[in-house]
Amino acid sequence: MNSSVQKRVAQWMATLGVLTVALCSAGNASAATTKHTEKRKTLAIFIGQMPELEKKFFADCKDGKITQFSNLRACLIASGCTCPKQLVSEEKKFSAIAARLQKSEGRSLTAAEETTALRSRIQKKLAPAVSQEEIAIRTFETMHRELLTGGYSLECTDLRKVIKTGRFNCVSATLLYRYFLAKQGIKSRVVELPGHAMCRIYLDNGKKIDVEVTCPNWFRIKDRKEQQLAIEKRLANNTSFKNAQTREVTSVEAMAMVYYNRGVDALAAKNFELAEICNAKSVWLDPTNRVAEGNFLATLNNWSVHLGEKGKYHAAIDLLDAAMGYDASYKTFRINYVHLHYRLVQAHVEAGESAKAVALLKKAAKRLPNESYFPATIVSLEAYGRRR
Numbered sequence: 001m002n003s004s005v006q007k008r009v010a011q012w013m014a015t016l017g018v019l020t021v022a023l024c025s026a027g028n029a030s031a032a033t034t035k036h037t038e039k040r041k042t043l044a045i046f047i048g049q050m051p052e053l054e055k056k057f058f059a060d061c062k063d064g065k066i067t068q069f070s071n072l073r074a075c076l077i078a079s080g081c082t083c084p085k086q087l088v089s090e091e092k093k094f095s096a097i098a099a100r101l102q103k104s105e106g107r108s109l110t111a112a113e114e115t116t117a118l119r120s121r122i123q124k125k126l127a128p129a130v131s132q133e134e135i136a137i138r139t140f141e142t143m144h145r146e147l148l149t150g151g152y153s154l155e156c157t158d159l160r161k162v163i164k165t166g167r168f169n170c171v172s173a174t175l176l177y178r179y180f181l182a183k184q185g186i187k188s189r190v191v192e193l194p195g196h197a198m199c200r201i202y203l204d205n206g207k208k209i210d211v212e213v214t215c216p217n218w219f220r221i222k223d224r225k226e227q228q229l230a231i232e233k234r235l236a237n238n239t240s241f242k243n244a245q246t247r248e249v250t251s252v253e254a255m256a257m258v259y260y261n262r263g264v265d266a267l268a269a270k271n272f273e274l275a276e277i278c279n280a281k282s283v284w285l286d287p288t289n290r291v292a293e294g295n296f297l298a299t300l301n302n303w304s305v306h307l308g309e310k311g312k313y314h315a316a317i318d319l320l321d322a323a324m325g326y327d328a329s330y331k332t333f334r335i336n337y338v339h340l341h342y343r344l345v346q347a348h349v350e351a352g353e354s355a356k357a358v359a360l361l362k363k364a365a366k367r368l369p370n371e372s373y374f375p376a377t378i379v380s381l382e383a384y385g386r387r388r
Contacts, residue, residue: 036287042326046280046296051082061252061285071182071251075175078258079158090160097147097163098183104142132186132203136211137219139180144216148173152214157261170197171257173213190254193246194291197257198231200248249286256286263295272303297323301332304340313344321367337364338373345377354381 050058057077060068069077072094073087081087130138150166162172174197178188187202191210201209212218215230249257263278279296286292300323307316320337327333341364348357358381365374 039287039326040284043280043284045322046276046326047284048277053077053084053087054082058281058284061255064250064252066251066255071175072179074251074255075159075179075258078255078262079160080262081160093163094159094179098180101139101142101146101180102183104146132184132205133207133209135184136181136186136201136203136209139184139186140177140211140213140219143177143180147176148216155265157258157265168214169261170214171261174199175254175258177211177213189248190257191246192249192253192257193231196231197254253286253289256282256284256289256292259285260289260292260295263299267295267299267302270306272299272306275299276303297327297330297332300326301330301336304336308336308340308343313340313347316340317344317364324367334368334371337368338371342373345381349381357381 054077057069057074060066066074072091076087076090081090147163148166148168150168152169153165153167154169156162156165156167156169157172159172159176162168162176168176174190177199178190181188181199181201189200189202191198191200199211199213201211203209212227212231215221218227218230221227221230259278259282263275263282266272266275266278276296276299279292279299282292283289283296300319304316304319304323307313307319317337317340320333320340324330324333324337341361344360345357348354348360358378361374361378361381365371365378368374
């Protein structure tokens with residue numbers, strides 16, 4: 001077996017007991033919650049050992065709420081910042097940025113107006129009477145003018161990368177905006193659409209405002225149809241905004257989106273191990289998200305295909321054995337499992353190792369007892385052996 005995959009499978013087995021205790025001690029629960037808890041127990045195998053800080057974060061999330069970590073700290077941990085000293089350092093950076101942006105909000109919203117001292121003084125005089133909605137707009141405009149300056153970039157989920165490069169995606173921009181709004185005492189939630197995220201603001205006067213945070217001119221777009229088009233530019237599969245299934249997500253589910261995006265990026269780079277870990281964490285945090293679970297399953301299957309293409313059949317089969325332990329009904333696992341055995345049996349037969357091929361097939365038949373290929377091939381190989 002490939003040593004890297006062998007090590008991962010060994011880690012999965014070794015950490016099962018430890019992590020199920022650390023992550024799944026959720027007490028009495030409904031049937032749905034029990035199902036999620038069972039799912040989490042299996043996911044813990046794929047997650048493996050976590051840094052202590054991240055382990056505490058997941059333990060805090062087990063009841064669907066984040067109570068021991070600020071939203072910023074949770075975002076940074078989900079982005080991969082799991083060293084306590086580094087975390088404190090990053091938090092100070094964001095606090096400084098928030099303070100700087102709050103000062104900048106006293107300026108007017110255009111470059112021309114910023115140069116007019118009179119306008120600035122008038123704004124300062126009016127500042128005490130500024131509404132929450134105006135503060136939200138100013139915060140948004142200032143954030144784009146001074147921080148989100150590098151444009152949209154699909155892979156920029158990590159908040160640390162955002163403040164370094166100015167580039168952002170829908171998740172990072174939305175989470176940053178929520179952080180700055182919270183600093184001003186304004187409540188908000190993340191809204192999830194297919195392959196996309198937005199921000200929903202809740203004002204004290206009862207008004208709700210949906211914000212497409214990746215659109216710098218959002219608050220200057222007055223026409224509803226134009227706003228819909230701005231959203232649809234970011235929607236996956238060209239989904240119509242009118243027909244899009246939306247849901248408000250909890251803080252825990254928002255962190256699952258961060259891990260999901262990291263998993264997507266890692267899979268695109270063919271970093272299968274990181275993709276598997278991030279996707280497993282995403283599903284653990286949000287067990288109801290079928291898109292995230294689908295990506296997790298696809299990651300495991302694609303990793304096994306990659307190993308098979310390199311001739312590492314034993315490693316690929318072991319990986320699928322573990323994957324089917326999570327979801328034996330996933331059809332693609334079964335198809336790939338049979339194909340890998342076909343290739344490996346062929347290699348054994350060509351090497352004159354029919355006995356090894358039969359032993360391999362008998363083991364596989366126990367895993368998939370309803371798969372006709374295994375018993376049929378066993379019969380053929382045993383008959384071939386007798387004729388020799």
